[in-house]
Amino acid sequence: MRTRRRLALVAVVGALALVTGWSASAQESPDRGLYRVTAADAEARTEVARSGVDVLGVRGGAVEVVASPAQASALRARGFDVELTGDVAAALTSRSGPRSVADFPAGDEGYHTYDEMVAELRAAADEHAEIASLSSVGSSYEGRDMPIVKISDNAATDEDEPEVLFTCTMHAREHLTTEMCLRIVNRFTDGYGSDETVTGFVDTREIWVIPSQNPDGAEFDISGGEYQGWRKNRQPNEDGSVGTDLNRNFSYKWGCCGGSSGTPSAETYRGASAASAPEVTNVQNWVNSRVVGGEQQITAHIDFHTFSELVLWPFGHTNDQVTEGMTEEEYARFEDVGTRMAESNGYTPGQSSSLYITDGDINDWMWGTHKVLSFCFEMYPASGGIDGFYPPDEEIGPQTARNDAAVDILLTNAG
Ligand code: 0X9
Numbered sequence: 001m002r003t004r005r006r007l008a009l010v011a012v013v014g015a016l017a018l019v020t021g022w023s024a025s026a027q028e029s030p031d032r033g034l035y036r037v038t039a040a041d042a043e044a045r046t047e048v049a050r051s052g053v054d055v056l057g058v059r060g061g062a063v064e065v066v067a068s069p070a071q072a073s074a075l076r077a078r079g080f081d082v083e084l085t086g087d088v089a090a091a092l093t094s095r096s097g098p099r100s101v102a103d104f105p106a107g108d109e110g111y112h113t114y115d116e117m118v119a120e121l122r123a124a125a126d127e128h129a130e131i132a133s134l135s136s137v138g139s140s141y142e143g144r145d146m147p148i149v150k151i152s153d154n155a156a157t158d159e160d161e162p163e164v165l166f167t168c169t170m171h172a173r174e175h176l177t178t179e180m181c182l183r184i185v186n187r188f189t190d191g192y193g194s195d196e197t198v199t200g201f202v203d204t205r206e207i208w209v210i211p212s213q214n215p216d217g218a219e220f221d222i223s224g225g226e227y228q229g230w231r232k233n234r235q236p237n238e239d240g241s242v243g244t245d246l247n248r249n250f251s252y253k254w255g256c257c258g259g260s261s262g263t264p265s266a267e268t269y270r271g272a273s274a275a276s277a278p279e280v281t282n283v284q285n286w287v288n289s290r291v292v293g294g295e296q297q298i299t300a301h302i303d304f305h306t307f308s309e310l311v312l313w314p315f316g317h318t319n320d321q322v323t324e325g326m327t328e329e330e331y332a333r334f335e336d337v338g339t340r341m342a343e344s345n346g347y348t349p350g351q352s353s354s355l356y357i358t359d360g361d362i363n364d365w366m367w368g369t370h371k372v373l374s375f376c377f378e379m380y381p382a383s384g385g386i387d388g389f390y391p392p393d394e395e396i397g398p399q400t401a402r403n404d405a406a407v408d409i410l411l412t413n414a415g
Pocket residue numbers: 171174247305306307312315316317352353355356357358361376378
């Protein structure tokens with residue numbers, strides 16, 4: 001009873017603060033600046049303090065304060081030398097780690113938040129230290145680590161085995177794909193030693209998994225208790241809008257062919273320049289780092305998206321099958337492996353551009369730059385509206401297991 005009454009009181013005070021705009025903290029003004037006010041003696045400093053600004057400290061005849069533009073002009077009018085030194089909001093943001101989201105909206109708690117995903121990867125690496133190692137490809141725009149897991153026998157050693165990459169959650173709202181990458185991690189670690197197929201691949205391949213290429217966007221999408229329908233990353237643009245479409249920001253033929261937008265607020269905004277998104281730079285740099293002795297070690301790759309139940313292969317920037325960077329034989333290989341994977345999961349196979357033209361997507365970059373056999377999977381459901389991005393968490397098990405055989409086909413063909 002006591003706790004309840006106290007909570008009610010807090011709620012009333014909180015409501016009051018909202019109505020009147022009153023707040024105990026000085027953080028409500030959006031345009032507060034950090035200023036340095038020259039005030040050589042105690043008398044001058046007292047005058048500054050009494051003017052109502054927030055005094056942070058005194059050093060060398062100057063007072064560091066937080067003030068509104070109006071307070072700064074008032075001090076100037078009284079003869080003080082007032083210099084703007086910084087932005088309060090930016091200073092506070094730079095000192096705060098990114099916020100974590102407690103959970104997915106009610107009923108969908110089976111999906112992994114960023115923190116839950118990291119915990120899952122840590123547990124897999126801890127429980128299977130011999131065959132799994134966890135590291136990072138770098139930080140997202142907001143400072144979240146982008147984990148990468150390597151699964152192979154003697155995981156700590158770079159052995160001469162075909163390397164295969166799986167990437168997920170390039171687009172924020174495509175949460176089912178985070179679960180797809182987690183399934184790959186769990187299947188190839190938990191199944192080692194008991195499942196014959198799994199053991200064979202772990203012994204003869206080096207499997208790399210990046211479960212989230214867009215951790216800021218994914219967290220933003222589930223913030224606020226309801227889904228946001230967010231696609232891009234969370235990097236601010238020059239016009240005040242937010243986000244770059246990461247799957248239009250890769251460096252191969254970036255912006256070449258009308259397959260992306262130059263308008264920052266657009267959902268397919270390609271960014272200010274190729275690889276301008278830190279998340280894309282991280283993935284590209286990491287893949288570039290797998291060129292060892294002049295040879296790209298990664299031979300095959302799937303980037304998982306949702307939705308439409310498709311298996312897609314390059315190129316996306318042109319409708320031509322055979323073009324610069326793609327011979328008839330190479331195209332035939334894509335079609336052969338892609339069609340067999342699609343037979344295994346019931347998806348529809350095709351060249352990426354048969355869906356629509358894209359430029360700067362990851363698959364064109366992987367193949368165009370590194371000759372990696374690179375596919376885009378569009379997962380469950382086959383069709384839908386915006387709700388197609390949010391299948392109930394009961395679908396996680398069946399829809400990720402549905403791709404086990406396709407993953408195995410890719411691993412086989414990586415040899
Ligand atoms: O548009 C995309 O980036 C992907 N589809 S999604 O609905 N997940 O956004 C498809 C990329 C594959 N490339 C082409 N279709 N050209």
